[in-house]
Amino acid sequence: MECKTVIFSLSDYLDSQHGLVEGIEKRNIEDHLASCPSCRHLQLELMEIKTAARELPLRTPPRALWTRIVNEIEVEKVAVAAIGTVEPDPPGLWSWLTSLRYTFSLPQIAGVAALAIILVSITVINFRGNTNEMDFSRLQSALIREEMTKKAEIDRKMAAIEERKASWDPAFRADFDRQLNRIEDSIKQCRKNLEASPNDLNQVQRMLDLYEEKRQLLEDVERLKW
Amino acid sequence: MTVKEINNAKSDYDLTQASANGDMTAFELLYERHHRRVYSLCLRMVANATEAEDLSQEVFVQLFRKVGSFRGESAFTTWLHRLTVNHVLMHFRKKRVKLENTTEEGEIGEMQDIIQAVTDRPRFIDRIALDKAIADLPPGYRTVFVLHDVEGFEHEEVAALLGVSVGTSKSQLHKARLRLRDLINKGKPQRGS
Numbered sequence: 560m561e562c563k564t565v566i567f568s569l570s571d572y573l574d575s576q577h578g579l580v581e582g583i584e585k586r587n588i589e590d591h592l593a594s595c596p597s598c599r600h601l602q603l604e605l606m607e608i609k610t611a612a613r614e615l616p617l618r619t620p621p622r623a624l625w626t627r628i629v630n631e632i633e634v635e636k637v638a639v640a641a642i643g644t645v646e647p648d649p650p651g652l653w654s655w656l657t658s659l660r661y662t663f664s665l666p667q668i669a670g671v672a673a674l675a676i677i678l679v680s681i682t683v684i685n686f687r688g689n690t691n692e693m694d695f696s697r698l699q700s701a702l703i704r705e706e707m708t709k710k711a712e713i714d715r716k717m718a719a720i721e722e723r724k725a726s727w728d729p730a731f732r733a734d735f736d737r738q739l740n741r742i743e744d745s746i747k748q749c750r751k752n753l754e755a756s757p758n759d760l761n762q763v764q765r766m767l768d769l770y771e772e773k774r775q776l777l778e779d780v781e782r783l784k785w
Numbered sequence: 786m787t788v789k790e791i792n793n794a795k796s797d798y799d800l801t802q803a804s805a806n807g808d809m810t811a812f813e814l815l816y817e818r819h820h821r822r823v824y825s826l827c828l829r830m831v832a833n834a835t836e837a838e839d840l841s842q843e844v845f846v847q848l849f850r851k852v853g854s855f856r857g858e859s860a861f862t863t864w865l866h867r868l869t870v871n872h873v874l875m876h877f878r879k880k881r882v883k884l885e886n887t888t889e890e891g892e893i894g895e896m897q898d899i900i901q902a903v904t905d906r907p908r909f910i911d912r913i914a915l916d917k918a919i920a921d922l923p924p925g926y927r928t929v930f931v932l933h934d935v936e937g938f939e940h941e942e943v944a945a946l947l948g949v950s951v952g953t954s955k956s957q958l959h960k961a962r963l964r965l966r967d968l969i970n971k972g973k974p975q976r977g978s
Binding site: 605 | 813820822824828849850851853854871912915916919948962
């Protein structure tokens, strides 16, 4: 066996505990290594690299990294909370009303103020118990909007992937299916949790994340496979 | 936060569940336990401290978003490890980092150089020198070497992660090891100097 051939197979030989090089080829390489100091030295050097690679020390990032992470998470939380806020009405009638000039007497102003106080009190009493429900319904609408957008994109990608899936490497296909099933199971679980506790904002956020994870997985596969 | 507090804390799985409910103390404990591993993996794959910090930050923010989807079916370290690798590979795809190409002629020339160069084998590879040599590898070789030899992925897993064949993964690993050996030997002080 020539040095060139041995060098070419040396990594496979080093990893041969995984059965990469077996039988006659393995014996030929060993015979060559026993008689060729250069190749034997190379084998030992590569073996040292392989061994040392598994023992490399862990490195420590700067302390500020945690602060950066917390800050980003806080910013995201604020953004998520803002999903449910209602867009302000465009200027129109109100601008027109405020642009007008009015002249009222003191009794007229006092009367209007009293009426306003009564109306506000009634409104507060009637709606105090419903505030959370209103916020939640806004969040639910936001979730449904987001779900519809992501689902449409996911369905498009899935259709394209299904057409090509049969030609993939079986191991890759199995890994893809496993990942997809895991996400879909999580979506089902999340939906159940939401039915049980419809006001759970974490579940709403998790549902959106799962759709995003699914979309991301399909996008990765699209990029990798064709 | 003391080491004792961390050691006395709950399992990773318990911490993930608490984190999923917005408990930042639990998430901080997860960070304390795993941040060095995540950062080291990012650093070895990108060979740039600033990029590694940015990527680690993104991984932990992503972890916070996704932590509720961890079902405890595998070890948390394995799950986080895969999340990190996928995130770094996504970063590479955005940067269009590709596996290295070597022509057959190039390979033969490289092997002849290796046969010529083997003179005095080092008895011990300095880990700092190895870390530095890994950073000096071309990105494609570095990715395969870090995934296989440093992080312990099998060739089948590396191939699936990178979207290449198992043969390509083996070939890239072999070339990476040869290049590392070359880089380490070049960095050593010459005999008699």
